[in-house]
Amino acid sequence: MTDTTRLLAGRYEVGEVIGRGGMADVHVGHDSRLGRKVAIKLLRSSLASDPAFRMRFRQEAQSAARMAHPTIVRVFDAGEDTFVGPGGFESVAPFIVMEYVDGRMLKDIIREGPLAPAEAVRIIEGVLTALEYSHRAGVVHRDIKPGNIMITTTGQVKVMDFGIARAVSDSSATVAQTSAILGTAQYFSPEQAKGESVDARTDLYSTGIVLFEMLTGRPPFRGDTAVAVAYQHVSEPPIEPSSLNPRVSPALDTVVLHALSKDRFDRYQSAAEFRADVRTASEGHIPTRRLPETDASSTLFGVSSTTSAPELAMKRLGVDDDQVVRTQSRPPVAWIWAGILTLTVILIAVVFWLLSLAPAAVVPETTRVVPDVAGATYESASNALEGVDLVPLEMRESSTEVPEGQVIRTDPEQGARVAPSTQVDVYVSSGAVTVTVPSVVNMDVTAASTALESAGVTVGSQTVEHSPNVPEGVVLRTDPVAGTETREGDVVNLIISDGMVALPNVVGQNVDNATGTLQDDLQLQVTVSGDSSCPVAPNTPVSAQSLPPGAVPQKSAISINYCTGRATGSGTGTGDDTGDDTGNGAGDDAGTGDDAEGDFDEATQDPPPTEG
Helix, strand or coil, X not given: CCCCCCEECCCEEEEEEEEXXXXXXXXEEEXXXXXXXXXXXXXXXXXXXXXHHHHHHHHHHHHHHCCCCXXXXXXXXXXXEEEECCCCCEEEEEEEEEECCCEEEHHHHHCCCCCCHHHHHHHHHHHHHHHHHHHHCCCCCCCCCHHHEEEECCCCEEECCCCHHHHHHCCCCCHHHHHHHHXXXXXXXXXXXXXXCCCHHHHHHHHHHHHHHHHXXXXXXXXXXXXXXXXXXXXXXXXXXXXXXXXXXXXXXHHXXXXXXXXXXXXXXXXXXXXXXXXXXXXXXXXXXXXXCCCCCCCCCCCXXXXXXXXXXHHHHHHCHHHCCCCCCCCCHHHHHHHHHHHHHHHHHHHHHHHHCCHHHHCCCCCEECCCCCCCEHHHHHHHHHHCCCEEEEEEECCCCCCCCEEEEEECCCCCEECCCCEEEEEEECCCCEEECCCCCCCXXXXXXXXXXXXXXXXXXXXXXXCCCCCCCEEEEEECCCCCEEXXXXXXXXXXXXXXXXXXXXXXXXXXXXXXXXXXXXXXXXXEEEEEEEECCCCCEEEEECCCCXXXXXXXEEEEEXXXXXXXXXXXXXXXXXXXXXXXXXXXXXCCCCCCCCCCCCCCCCCCCCCC
């Protein structure tokens, strides 16, 4: 079965390849069940030969699918496809069904040259927002690099491939396969290069590498082999980005070098801290170094390297000094029972005390209500959220209805009850996206509607008009016309041909003018005939037309007649015995004179006039 006709899980139609990587090919796909466009990543069959990898891959795909955030490419589904290989053997290929993102990879953008510092800051803030969300969910990416970052056509940042690197590194895949999965060594952290365990700060180091590359157009460490690059990550200090790009400020130099600290305890400890310093640097201020968080060494990251083993030992001795002289290995049994009894009494007393309190006093106010900040500026919304002990996080989102700079919504939504210090995503309108109305003239209605919707506008009303040459159901023009700058989502109306022309009344018009109007302007099939039943007139008028005025089908046949007959005249004769015939055509002759009534001298007079 070819890729163009391949069907996965009975619902996903595999289309053309839109990207290739060391571990997989990415195809455009169609979910026939939900009728939506998706991206399908088909992993190499060599990876699928390891059962441990397949199991780990499914687990990590399920973890990634639970993450729903605007800066993370959604994972919709994952599974395995069985197909017959070239040798006639069945093979298994894992696949992932992801959100289809219309945009470009960051690596392709960097290939065109260094980014403006302001744009690099905007993109790295989006990456750090995605990492903050994933780290809170307990997912470490392990493979942050420009090839895993997408920039949509509207400028939104999207990070993809969460959890896949871990699925490979935790399986029994070969070193060569792992290298293909984890990408080039240019984005390794020192702990990855040394084969040590990784944590959230590993992603922050790799993010620092990406920021360096966006600012300078190249990664900080380069070498002929992956080993040489890995050695530099471990032992060589990075250079300042401003030495390669003078547009980089000293403040951004400070942020990048802090992120690229060899010791994970010396670099940024959270994505939020990293993002705050990036924002400070973008405003022209050099961030100040902060002390590590008090609980960082005992929760997520293990024991801090800033506290030496002798210091920990001395602290432990100070705490346990009263236990050094104890020779008994455990307290007496009586003491144990006495302690249990005491605790029981205390517990009963506390329960009795709580039950005796009023309901309002039993449950202290430990939740916060998310205020309604829709329509406010981010600054006002931030103050309102901080006022109720919530942590605001600005998110940018385009909107055709909410003006730029005003809050669209929050997540959690207004009125929700949350714990104190909960982060609230504040979605601020970046305004409507401007789009250009495409030309759909001479398209049928279906094709024109598809082209307009693809351009980001809404198809409005359909009005029919007459046209001498455009077939029925084909677009004559749009309102507004093609090339007009409008906002995304605005309505564009269609004016469509009805296949008819408006036939005028040409009776009485000059025959040449009438023929030009009907034949040249209206493109009708005209037949011209003479009419001998009416007198000739100076302007040769049309005496009749075969079709009545009004709407007639295009290319209709029509006959017109013009006057060619003789006119009726009269003759008058004067003289003694003569009457001259002066009439034309079928006129009457009259004679006057002595013999005008018929008496004449045959020898000298002419015969009387007769009817012509």
